[in-house]
Amino acid sequence: MRLHRLEVTAFGPYRDRQVVDFDALGADGLFLLHGDTGAGKTTLLDAVAFALYGRVPGARNDAKRLRCDTAADEVPTRVVLELTVQGQRLRVDRSPEYDRPKKRGGGYTTQQAKAALTWIGAAPSGHAPDGLTRIDEVGGTVQRLLGMTAEQFFQVVLLPQGEFAKFLRADTAEREKLLEKLFGTERFAQVEEWFRERRQLSGRRLQEGEQQVRELLARVSEVVGSDRGDDLDEQDWLAEVDKNALRELESAQAERARLVRERETADTALTRSRELAEKVRRVQQAEATLAELAEQQEQHEAWRSEVAAARRAVPVGTAREALLRAERERDSAQRERDAAAADCPAPHDGETSLRDLAGQDREAAGALGGLLPEARQQDEDRARLSELDGQIAAAEQRESALQEQQQALPEQIEHARQRSEQARTAQVRLESAEAALAELAELDRVAGQFPAAEQERAIADVAVREAVDAHQRARDVTQRLRGQRLAGMAAELADRLVADEPCPVCGSPEHPDPAQQGADPVSDVDEQAAADAEQEAQRARETAEERLADARVARDGLLERLGGRSAEQVSAELAERRTERDALRETADQAAQRxxxxxxxxxxxxxxxxxxxxxxxxxxxxxSERASLATAVHERAQRLQQARGDFDGIAEHREHLLARAAARERLDTARTAATDAEQRVAQQRTAVADTAATAGFADRDEALAAQRDPERIAELDSALDQVQQRAAGAREALADPALAGVAADADPGVAEATEIATAARERAEQAVAVEHRAGQRHRDVQRLAGQLRAEWQRLGPVRAEHEELAALSDVVNGRGQNSKKMSLRSYVLAARLEEVAVAATRRLQRMSQGRYSFVHSDAAGARGTRGGLGLDVLDDYSGKVRPAKTLSGGESFLASLSLALGLADVVAAESGGVLLDTLFIDEGFGTLDADTLDLVMDTLDELRAGGRVVGLVSHVEEMRQRISVRLRVRKSREGSTLELQA
Incomplete structure (x- = not known):
C-alpha cells in the first residue's frame, strides 16, 4: 500500500482546502510532520484513517466531531485520498455526518455521511468500472484490498507510540485485548466456547439422568415403604426388594383362596333361610288380604249402584248441555241484533227491506267510483300548474341575470386580454433583466474589491520606494567596502608574505617594507557579505516592483470593469434593477393564470x-303547457263539484255510501239470526224432559242428581277392579304348590344366617384387597426395577463422555491438567507474541547497541492466574531478565518503537503478506539523546529500504534538521495550513 495524495477540507483544524503530496514528501523515503501543539499533525493521520475506514483511531472517534468549527457553512467537510493497493490505483472520497445550518429558515439539519470509490485506470475484475458510492460497499472493498481491519491498520500503519508504551507495560489481560483485535483469534474463542457449551450440555444430560435415578429410587422406597440403608448397594437393595414383594404376593393369594371358600358356604346357608322367609311372608299376606276384603263388602256394593245410575244419566246430561248452548246462542244473537240496530244510520220505514236499501247505496257508490281517476288527475294538474308558475318565475329571473352578464363580458374580456399580454411581455423582458442584474451584481462585487485593490497598490508603492532605498543603500555599502579593500589590497597581500619565500607579486624573497593595514581593514568575507546583501536587496526590490505591477494591473482592471461608476452608483443601480426584476418576475409568474x-x-x-x-x-x-292545462282544470272542476255534494271529496262521499250499505246488511242478518235462536231453545227444552223419562228417572232433576264426572266413574271402576284382583291373587297364592305345608307362624332363622354370611364376606374382601395391594406393589417394583436398570446402563456412557469433555474443556480453557493455565486462545496469542518478540528484538538490539532483547514468558501468573503473555527485557550488561516497567524513558521509547515495528511486521505477514509501502510513527522522539537518536534514525533508514516511505510526527528540532523533506503545519485563528519544506 502506497499513499499518493491527501486532500482535506473543513476537517479538524483545517478550515480551507489543504493538499498533501505524499509522492513529493516521500521521494527520499523519509519525511517529517512538524508544527505547533494542536496545529493538526495527528489530524492528517486521522484523515488517512477516515478516508479508508470511515473512522479515526482512539477516543477521537467517540467524540464524533470531525468537522472544522470555523469552516464556512457552505463549505462541505471532505477527505479525498489517492493510493495504490495491490497494483491498483484508486481514489476514496468521504464526508462525515455533521449538522449544518438550514438553507431556508433557522435551525440545523443533518448532512448525511457519504463515500465514493473511483478506480484510476482500469477497474479490477469483478468490480464495477464506474466505482462505488455506497458506504458499506466502499468500506468492504477497501478492507479486502488492504487485507486488514481498522484496528490492525491503526496499529500497523499509524504507529501510536503512547499506545505501545502502554502495551509494553500492560498486564496479561490488557495485552490480550489488543492482540485479539490485531490477530483475530475469534475462531479459537469459538472453540473454547464450543467446549464449554458441550460440557454444559453433557453435564445437564448427566444431571438429568442422575436425577431420574434418584426419583426412581425414591419411588421404589415409597412403594415398599422403607428406605435403603447407607451401607447397602443400590442394585443389591433393589434385588432384595423384588424378592420380598414376590413372597408377600404369594402369601396373600393363599389366604384369599381359603377365605373365599368360607364366604361361599355362608352365602348358601343364608340363601336357604331367605327363601323360607319369603314363603311365610306370602302366606301371611294372602290370608290378610282375604280378611280385609270380607270386612269391606257393603261399601263395594254401594260403589256398584252409584256407577250404574251415573251411566243411565249420561244421555240426560248430554241433552241439557245442548239446551244450555242454545240459550247462549240466543242471547248472543239478541245482543248482535241490538248493536246492529244502534249502528244503522237510517231507521227502517217498513216499506222497503233493509237488503234493498243497501243495494241502492252500493249502486250509487259504484257510480262515484268511476269519477275517482278524474279527481286524482285534477289534483295532479293543479300541482303541475303551481310547479309551472314557479318555473316560469325562476326562468324570468335567470334570463334577466344572463342578459346582465352578457352585457358586461366584452369589457371584462378586453381587460383580461390586456393583463395576459402584459404577462407575456414580462416573460420576454425577464431574461434580459436577469442577465443585466447578474452583470450589475458582478460589478457590485468588483466595486467591493476596489478599495482593497487600491490599498494593495498603495502598500506596494510604498514597499517599492522602501526597497529601492534599501537596494541603493546596500549598493553604496558594497561600493564603499570594495573601494576600501582595493585601497588596502597591498596590506592584505603583505599579511600573506612569509620570510624567505618569494612575493606573489614581484617574486623577491626579501620583504624590506611590507604595507600595513589601516584602522578599519576590509576582508574578502566582508566584501562578499556586502555583495550578498546587495543581491538580496535587489531581489527584494524586484519582488516589490513585481507586486506593485500586479497591484496596478488588478486595480486598473477593476476600474476598467466599473466604467467610471462609483460603488454607490453601482449599488443604487443594482437595487433599482433588482426591484424591476422582481416586478417582472411577479407579473411573468401570473402569465399562465391570466x-x-x-x-x-x-x-x-x-x-x-x-x-x-x-x-x-x-x-x-x-x-303553452300552462294555458292548456288551466283550461282542462276549469272544465273538470264543474263535474267533480256536482258529484261531491256536501262532502269534501268524491272518495269521502263514496266511502259514506258503502258504510251505510254495510250497516243495513248487518242489521238484517242479526234480526234473522235472533228469531232462529229462540226457536232452537224451545225445541231443546222438550228434548231434555223426554230423555229423563226414557232413562228411568222420575223427572229431569233426579236424572241430573245421578250424574257423575267421568273421573269419578273411572275412579269407582278402578277401585272395584282392584278389589276383584286382590281377592283373586290371594286365592291363587294360597293354592301355589310351593307354599304347601308352610305355616304362617313358622321361623326361618334369617338374622342368624345373615350375621354369619356378613362376617365371612368381610374377611374375604379384606383378603382380596390385601392380595391386590401385594400384586400392585410387586408389579410396581418390577416396573421401576426395569427402569432403574435401564437408566443405570444408559448413564454409563453419558458419565464417561462428560468426564472426557470436562477434562478437555478444562485444558482448552486453561484449567485442570493445564499446568500453564493458558487457554487455547491465549496459547495462540502467546505464539504470535513470541513471533513479535523475535521480530522486535532485532531492532531493539540494533538501537540499544546489543544491550536489550525481548523475552517472551509463558509462565502462569501470581496465585494461579492465567499466563502465556508475559513480555520482559533481557539486559546483556547484567545478564538478567528485567521487567519492562524498569526501563528509563528513552529506553522505554526504544523498546516501544521496536515492539510496534515488530508487531507491524507480524500483523502484515498474518494479513496475507500485504506490502506496506507507507508507514507513520507518531511522537516519542523527545526522550532520546543524540547518539540514541542516531541509532533510531539508522533503523528508520532501514525501514525505507525497498521503496518504503516512513512519515514521522515529532517536535524534536534535531529531527527537523536531519530530515530534508518535511511538512510544516502552521496554526492561526483562521485554521491550520500546510507548507512543504526542503
Missing part, C-alpha cells in the same frame, strides 16, 4: 349565449 382567466371569459360568452337561447325555448314550452 391566460387561463382570458380563456375562461371567452368560453363564458359562448356559454351565456347558448344558455339564453335554451332558456327562452324552454320558457315558451312552459307557457
Amino acid at each position: 391566460a387561463e382567466q382570458l380563456a375562461e371569459l371567452e368560453a363564458t360568452t359562448e356559454r351565456v349565449r347558448t344558455e339564453l337561447a335554451q332558456l327562452r325555448t324552454e320558457q315558451a314550452g312552459r307557457t
